[in-house]
Amino acid sequence: MRLFRKSEPKAKAAPIPGKSHATLVFWLAAAIVFALALKYDYPALTYLCAAAFFYIPAVCIHELGHAISAVCLGGKVHYIALGRRDNTKLLPRKIRFLGFDWYLYSTAFCGVVYSSLYSTRFYRLRRCLEIAAGPGANLLAAAPAICLINGDHFTRFTPLPITWIFINGYLAFSSFSPMEMRPTEGGLKRDILLIWDTFFLSKTEIQDTVRNAVFGQAYVDRSAEFGALDLTQLLDLQQREPKNSALACHIVYRMPAMNDPRLGDCLWKLAALPDVPPHVASELIDNFITNQLSVGPPFQPETTDALSAKLLDLEDSITNRGTRGSILVDLGRIEEGRMMLKEVLIKTTSRIDKIYVHIFLALAAKAEGNLALAREHAEKAAKIDPTCPALKRVSDLLSN
Numbered sequence: 001m002r003l004f005r006k007s008e009p010k011a012k013a014a015p016i017p018g019k020s021h022a023t024l025v026f027w028l029a030a031a032i033v034f035a036l037a038l039k040y041d042y043p044a045l046t047y048l049c050a051a052a053f054f055y056i057p058a059v060c061i062h063e064l065g066h067a068i069s070a071v072c073l074g075g076k077v078h079y080i081a082l083g084r085r086d087n088t089k090l091l092p093r094k095i096r097f098l099g100f101d102w103y104l105y106s107t108a109f110c111g112v113v114y115s116s117l118y119s120t121r122f123y124r125l126r127r128c129l130e131i132a133a134g135p136g137a138n139l140l141a142a143a144p145a146i147c148l149i150n151g152d153h154f155t156r157f158t159p160l161p162i163t164w165i166f167i168n169g170y171l172a173f174s175s176f177s178p179m180e181m182r183p184t185e186g187g188l189k190r191d192i193l194l195i196w197d198t199f200f201l202s203k204t205e206i207q208d209t210v211r212n213a214v215f216g217q218a219y220v221d222r223s224a225e226f227g228a229l230d231l232t233q234l235l236d237l238q239q240r241e242p243k244n245s246a247l248a249c250h251i252v253y254r255m256p257a258m259n260d261p262r263l264g265d266c267l268w269k270l271a272a273l274p275d276v277p278p279h280v281a282s283e284l285i286d287n288f289i290t291n292q293l294s295v296g297p298p299f300q301p302e303t304t305d306a307l308s309a310k311l312l313d314l315e316d317s318i319t320n321r322g323t324r325g326s327i328l329v330d331l332g333r334i335e336e337g338r339m340m341l342k343e344v345l346i347k348t349t350s351r352i353d354k355i356y357v358h359i360f361l362a363l364a365a366k367a368e369g370n371l372a373l374a375r376e377h378a379e380k381a382a383k384i385d386p387t388c389p390a391l392k393r394v395s396d397l398l399s400n
Contacts, residue, residue, distance in 0.1 A: 051163050051166070051167060054163055054167045055167055056107070056108045058164075058167045058168050058171050059082070059108050059109065059110065059111050059171065060082070060108065060111070061137050061138060061141045061168070062111070062134045062135065062137055062138050062171050062172075062175075063080050063082070063111040063112070063113050064080075064100075064137060065133040065135075065136055065137025065138070065140075066113040066115070066130055066131065066133055066134045066137075067080055067100050067113050067115065068133070068137075069129060069130045069133035070113065070117075073117070073126040073130055074117065074118070074119065074126070075115050075116055075117040075130070076115060076116050076118070076217070077100055077113060077114070078101075078114045079100070079101040079102070080100055080101070080102045080111060080112075080113050080114070081105060081113075081114065082102060082103065082104050082105065082106075082108035082110075082111045083104060083105035083106030083107055083108050083109065083110065083111070084105060084106050084109075092105045115130065117209075117210065117213065118210060118213055118214055118217065119210065120203075120206050120207060120210050123201075123206045123210070124198050124201060124206075127198045128195050128198050128199070131194045131195050131198070132191065132195065134175060135171065135172035135173070135175040135176065135191060136172075138169070138172040138175075139168065141164075141168050142164065142165045142169055142172075145161035145162075145164045145165045146161070146165065148160075174190070175190055175191040175192060176190070176191065176192040177190050177192065208277070211275060211277055212277045212279075212280075214275070215245060215275060215276060215277055215280070218245070218246040219246040219250065221246075222246050222250075223250070226247060226250040231254055231255070234251050234254060235251065238251060238269075242269070243273060245270070248266065248269055248270040248276070249270060251266050252266050252267060252270060252284050261299070261300065264288070264300050264303035264304065264307060265303070267281075267284060267285050267288055268303070268306070270284065271285060271307075271310050271314065278314040278315050279314075279315060281314055282311055282314040282317075282320060285307050285308075285311055285314070286311060286320060286323050288307070289304060289307060289308055289311075289323050289327060290323060290356070293326050293327070293330070293356065293360075293390060294389045294390035294393075296393065297330045298327065298331075301331060305327060305331055308323055308324045308327040308328075309324065311323060311324060312324055318347050318348045318353065319348070319350065319353055321344050322340075322341065322344040322348065322353045322356060322357055323356075324340060325338070325339075325340030325341040325343075325344060325357075325360065326341065326356055326357075326359075326360040328340065329341070329363055330360075334364045334367055334368065337360065337364060338361065338364045341357045341360055341361055341364075342361070344357050345357045345358075345361075351384055354381075354384055355385050355388050355390070355391075356381075356390060358378070358380045358381035358384070359377070359378065359381045359388075359390050359391065359393060359394055361373075361377040362374040362376075362377035362378040362381065362394045362397055363394065366394075366397065371397070374394070374397050375397045375398075377394075378391075378394040378397040378398050379397075379398065381394065382398055
């Protein structure tokens with residue numbers, strides 16, 4: 001059981017997160033101090049203020065190096081994210097610059113490039129070159145500043161090129177520090193660790209990564225075309241293009257309701273296509289079944305049974321095992337479903353999984369006449385989230 005994942009950042013402007021305002025105040029103060037340091041010739045303050053101004057342009061150059069190399073190596077850059085993404089509810093501010101989409105989440109003290117390669121040919125080499133291009137761009141940017149330094153004559157402006165060289169050098173060499181930049185959000189790592197991980201990618205992992213990229217791009221490329229058609233036209237088009245995975249996925253998303261009787265068949269066709277990434281088909285099927293579970297027993301028992309079994313073939317995860325176990329309880333296969341649900345309850349850390357497991361263990365106990373155990377599980381589910389829609393299936397077991 002899972003909820004639909006959030007899409008990539010939408011292409012509309014949104015306020016910069018509030019913590020950026022403090023940084024803007026800092027910059028204003030730094031600008032004043034910088035002007036005073038230049039006027040009264042205080043090199044130490046000049047170094048400090050120059051570092052504050054130069055760090056963000058150096059970060060942008062670093063990410064630009066990754067992005068340009070990705071394009072040159074035959075890939076595509078989806079967007080460049082700048083700043084920390086601590087609050088995922090905030091939409092970024094979108095900027096189009098130098099042919100790339102830049103998403104500003106907060107002050108750009110760090111960044112990451114989201115790109116894809118669409119071929120397995122020399123995949124490891126191309127990905128490593130793309131990663132190494134970031135620190136390479138910093139070293140290249142620092143080189144011209146060396147010519148501006150006059151070793152025989154130190155002026156009040158000399159700290160500027162020195163600081164520029166230091167900041168770019170720091171970003172270049174810190175990229176090869178074997179530590180994670182942030183352990184959150186999937187572990188954004190330093191470039192050296194990304195290169196290390198790339199070296200040890202298996203053939204299967206590379207093929208899956210490229211397949212995901214190709215599928216995603218095919219979906220995006222034809223979204224406008226499919227969006228102009230109504231559902232009937234899309235279904236007719238699928239008769240002529242039965243192997244079009246992007247079309248099959250678009251039809252599933254366009255279904256007007258999760259209980260549309262055609263949706264089960266469409267999901268089955270989608271899961272049968274070899275170029276559909278397993279996690280995509282798994283997520284769509286899981287959401288379809290979970291929606292049915294929250295309403296009542298499946299209205300297409302045979303189709304739902306087959307789809308829930310297909311879930312485990314696509315992705316044998318704890319969440320999918322919970323979905324399968326819940327369906328087995330609804331289909332009357334109590335003991336088989338209960339064993340699977342108890343296993344999920346022990347292993348899962350997901351609140352949604354726990355709620356549904358307790359609900360269907362309650363239904364299993366109720367079906368066997370053990371009302372005391374059924375009430376216990378129903379109350380545990382309600383305690384986790386009293387607003388869960390599926391609780392209405394055990395409402396008779398909950399005390400008022």
